[in-house]
Each structure stands twice: as structure tokens, then as C-alpha cells.
Amino acid sequence: MDIQAYIQSGVIESYVLGVADAQDVAELQRLRFEYPEVEAAIAACEAWLAATANAGAVPVSDNVKEQLQHTLQHEFAPAAGTTAANQTSLLKRMNKVRYFAAASIVLLVVSATINVYLYQKYHQANKDYIALMNERNTVVADNGLYQTRLRQMQDRMQLMAAPGMLKVSMPGTPGKEGNLVTLFWDTHTKDVYVLANKLPKAPAGKQYQLWALVDGKPVDAGMLGDCTDLCQLKPVLKAQAFAITLENTGGSPTPHLDQLYVMGNVKS
Amino acid sequence: MKAVPTYTEQELVRSLKLREQAAFSYLYDHYSSALHGVIQQIVPDPDVSVDVLQEVFVKIWRQIEQYDPVKGRLFTWMFSIARTTSIDTVRGKDWRNSQKNNSLTDDLIPLAGATQPNPIDDIGLRKMVHSLKEEHKVLVELSYFQGYKQDEIAQMLNIPLGTVKTRLRAALLLLRQQVKL
Structure with missing residues (x-):
């Protein structure tokens, strides 16, 4: 087949412009794969068509594009x-x-x-x-x-x-030798203080009572009460000895001598 | 202002197939006036030709999957759609009826270029067709502008199909040679 004669016959133009009949199209489709010259000729004709169309371009109003985009x-x-x-x-x-x-x-x-x-x-x-x-x-x-x-x-x-303080040691009476009470007697103020060194705790209802022996007679000198160590008792103006007895709570007017616990003489 | 993308033909086709609006916009901007020119040579009425142009772009958009780059360039494919859509419009019943009303003397299918004064006669293919001799011109009119098949033309003009084919090819070759690009 004379491919140049084929290319120059105008069949390619008829194909590109869309007026070739089915038989021509089939033949051309076969030949374009077989001959690069045919392929190139088609491409050249297509370029010509595009250029010709561009040369004959007719402007379109702007709203057409808008309408199209709206449609799509x-x-x-x-x-x-x-x-x-x-x-x-x-x-x-x-x-x-x-x-x-x-x-x-x-x-x-x-x-x-x-x-x-x-x-x-x-x-x-x-x-x-x-x-x-x-x-x-x-x-x-x-x-x-x-x-x-x-x-x-x-x-x-x-x-x-203190000066003038007289100390009277009062040891336990016979039978109660374990007891010891120390008495301090202020010779100026006549105040009396008692320290129960060793003395049994008074049973319920009982209290120890201090007696001052004045000229052989016992005089109440106060209750030891709840005082635990040095206890201040009643002032005593005069005494030769002191003694402590266990009496009923509140004290007694006269001492029960059978309940005598400790006794000591005043050393003058 | 949005950056306007530029496309190679491959990129454009791929983007169109991805349904990208930017690609459609680019396609329209670059090809609408050229295709409009192609349409107007077949559908002279400006209002109708614009409708055809819209129809063509909708077809391009919706049929882009059918475009096969192996068979030719994108423009050739779009040109084909534009031409066939134009001819369908021209040969449609409504269009033919209105043409008959306008030109009662025509009992044959009107030859767009020959029967009506056409404002766009002086551009594009139409202009080149006028320079052809009569036996070539009628073949181009009937085939290219009116979409008749070659065997139909052979029957209409009462000449052999081989002659129609040879003359048409020669006519198109002459047309092409008039514009050396």
C-alpha cells in the first residue's frame, strides 16, 4: 500500500472532520497503529482543526458560563x-x-x-x-x-x-514507832506548819487533829485535813509539846488519847 | 483572588474525570469561543447556537469518561460533539419546521450557507467552503454541515458512492490547504 498516497488522499481530513464513513474509519484506525506516518498525519490534521476553530472563534456572553455552572x-x-x-x-x-x-x-x-x-x-x-x-x-x-x-x-x-523557826520532831508513840511528823513553829508570828513525814492515811470519816499541850492541858491546834505535805495550821501562842490524834472528821474538843499517833516536846 | 490553575491536556482530562469544577471552568474558558464558532457555522441563529453550546458543554462534562486519548486530541473529540449536536439541532423537527416557515420556497432541506445570508460566512471553514467549486461545495455542505452520510448523498445527488468519497476527500484537502498552519 502506498501510504503517502493514502495520507494525501484527504481521508485523514474526512476522518478528523467527522465525515468519513464507517469503512474508512475502520481502515484508518488499523493503519494508524501500523504506520507512524499516519498517526503523525492525524495529529497534524487535528492541530490544523484546532487552529482553524480558534481562528473562527465566536465570543460567548459571560452569563452562559454562569448558567452552565449553575446547571452542573x-x-x-x-x-x-x-x-x-x-x-x-x-x-x-x-x-x-x-x-x-x-x-x-x-x-x-x-x-x-x-x-x-x-x-x-x-x-x-x-x-x-x-x-x-x-x-x-x-x-x-x-x-x-x-x-x-x-x-x-x-x-x-x-x-x-527562816530565822526564829522552831523545829519540833514528833516521833511515833509506843506501838506506833514507825510514824514521824515534823512541826515548824514560827516564834515571831506563832504560825504552825506540820509536815507528815510518815503517817498512815486517815480512814474514811476520820481526820488527824493537832493538839498543843499548854501547861499540861491539850488545846486544839487545828485539823490536818486533806493537806498532804507542809500544812499550815492554827497559830499557837504558847506550848510545851505537840501531839496528833486520830479523831472523827471535824475534830473533837478533847483528844482521845488511845488514838495518839505522834508526840514531841518543844525544845526551848 | 483565586489562583487560576493551568493544565496540560492530560491533567485537564484527569481533573475533568475527577469532576473538578476548576477544570470545567478552565475547559470552558479555553474552548467555548472556538466551539461556539464551530456551532454557529452550522446553527446560524445566535440564540439557538448559544443553547447548543450549553448542550455541548453539558455533554462534554457528562461524557468525559468516554473520551479516549488514544483516538485523538481532546479538542477533536469536543469538536465532534459540537458538530453532531449542531446537526441534530438543525435536522430536528422543530428547527426544520421553523426554517420552512421562514423560507417557503425551499422544499429540500435548506443548505445553511447557500440559502440564507449568513453573517458568519466570512470566517472559519464556512469562508473556505465558498472558495470551492460547486461540485465540491455541495458535498461539504451536505456531509459536514448537514450530516448526511456519503451513501445518502450519493442517492440524493444520483452519483456513485466512490465518486462522492473521492470528491469529498479532495474538497476537504483543498479546504485544508487554503489555511496552512
Whole structure:
């Protein structure tokens, strides 16, 4: 087949312009794959058609495009780039959210653990603190007590060591030798103080009573009462000896001598 | 202002198949006036030709899947749609009736270029057709502008099919040679 004659016959133009019949089209489709010259000739004719159409172009009013886009508005895909970008950013955002969620949960767990630990620490510390406070209060109270006692003792020492203070030792009477009471008698003020060194505790309903023996007669010198150490009793103007008996609570006008516990003479 | 994308023909076809509006917009901007010219040479009425143009673009949009790059360039495919849609409009019943009313003397199917003063006679293929001799011109009219098949033309003109084919090819070759690009 003379391919150049074929190309120059005008069959390609009839094909490109769309007026070739089915037989011609079939033949041309076969030959274009067989001969690159035919393919090239078709391409050249197509270029000519496009250029010719451009040369004969007739402008269209702007609203035609708008009408077309309106007609096809539901057939357009959402702009691909934007969609992809949106999806990417959405994906990024979701990843971020996931990351933060995971981080938040981890932080929450860590925080909760620390909270529990710190709460336990706090609880223990609080208990320790309360215990210490109680201990301290006890110590402070004890301290106050000791200070008071110390002051009392100092006062008594001053009292006992004061000038003009007469000391009367009152040992136990026969049968009650284990008892001992010491009496301090201020010769200036005539005040009497009694220190029960060793004396049994008075039974219920009973009290120890001090007697001053003045010229052989017992004179009431006061009740020892609940006083535990150095007790101040009634002032005694004159006495040669002192004695203590156990009497009914409130005291007796005269001593029951069978209940005599201790007795001592005043050394003058 | 939005950036206007530029496309190679391959990219344009791919984007059209992805239903991208930007691609359609580009297609319209670059080809509407050329296709409009092709349509107007077959459908002279400007109002009708604009309707045809819209129809053509809707067809291009909806039939883009059928376009096969192996068979030719995109423009050739679109040109084919424009031409056949124009001829369908011209040969449609309504159009033919209205033409008959306008030109009562024509009992044959009117020859667009020959029977009516055409304002666009001086452009494109139409202009070139006028320079052809009569025996070529009538074949181009009937086949290209009116869409008759070659065997139909052979019957209408009472000449052998081989002669129609040879003369038509020669006529088209002459047309092409008038515009060396």
C-alpha cells in the first residue's frame, strides 16, 4: 500500500472532520497503529482543526458560563485539593487530640498516684503532729506542775530555814514507832506548819487533829485535813509539846488519847 | 483572588474525570469561543447556537469518561460533539419546521450557507467552503454541515458512492490547504 498516497488522499481530513464513513474509519484506525506516518498525519490534521476553530472563534456572553455552572453545580466534586488538605488537617487535628488525650490520661494516672501517696503522707504527718501536740501539751502541763511544786518547795525551804523557826520532831508513840511528823513553829508570828513525814492515811470519816499541850492541858491546834505535805495550821501562842490524834472528821474538843499517833516536846 | 490553575491536556482530562469544577471552568474558558464558532457555522441563529453550546458543554462534562486519548486530541473529540449536536439541532423537527416557515420556497432541506445570508460566512471553514467549486461545495455542505452520510448523498445527488468519497476527500484537502498552519 502506498501510504503517502493514502495520507494525501484527504481521508485523514474526512476522518478528523467527522465525515468519513464507517469503512474508512475502520481502515484508518488499523493503519494508524501500523504506520507512524499516519498517526503523525492525524495529529497534524487535528492541530490544523484546532487552529482553524480558534481562528473562527465566536465570543460567548459571560452569563452562559454562569448558567452552565449553575446547571452542573451538583455534579462538581468538592475541590480535591481543599478536601485533601481538610482531611489532612483533620487527621492532624485528630492525631493531636489523641496525643493530648493519651498524655492527659497518663498525667491523670500519675497525678492520682501522687495524690494518694501524698495524702497518705499527709495523713501520717497529721497523726504524728497531733501525737506530738498532745505530748507537748502533757510536757507543758507537767512542766507547769513541776514549776509550781518547785516554787512551793522553795517557799517551804525559805519557811523552814527562816530565822526564829522552831523545829519540833514528833516521833511515833509506843506501838506506833514507825510514824514521824515534823512541826515548824514560827516564834515571831506563832504560825504552825506540820509536815507528815510518815503517817498512815486517815480512814474514811476520820481526820488527824493537832493538839498543843499548854501547861499540861491539850488545846486544839487545828485539823490536818486533806493537806498532804507542809500544812499550815492554827497559830499557837504558847506550848510545851505537840501531839496528833486520830479523831472523827471535824475534830473533837478533847483528844482521845488511845488514838495518839505522834508526840514531841518543844525544845526551848 | 483565586489562583487560576493551568493544565496540560492530560491533567485537564484527569481533573475533568475527577469532576473538578476548576477544570470545567478552565475547559470552558479555553474552548467555548472556538466551539461556539464551530456551532454557529452550522446553527446560524445566535440564540439557538448559544443553547447548543450549553448542550455541548453539558455533554462534554457528562461524557468525559468516554473520551479516549488514544483516538485523538481532546479538542477533536469536543469538536465532534459540537458538530453532531449542531446537526441534530438543525435536522430536528422543530428547527426544520421553523426554517420552512421562514423560507417557503425551499422544499429540500435548506443548505445553511447557500440559502440564507449568513453573517458568519466570512470566517472559519464556512469562508473556505465558498472558495470551492460547486461540485465540491455541495458535498461539504451536505456531509459536514448537514450530516448526511456519503451513501445518502450519493442517492440524493444520483452519483456513485466512490465518486462522492473521492470528491469529498479532495474538497476537504483543498479546504485544508487554503489555511496552512
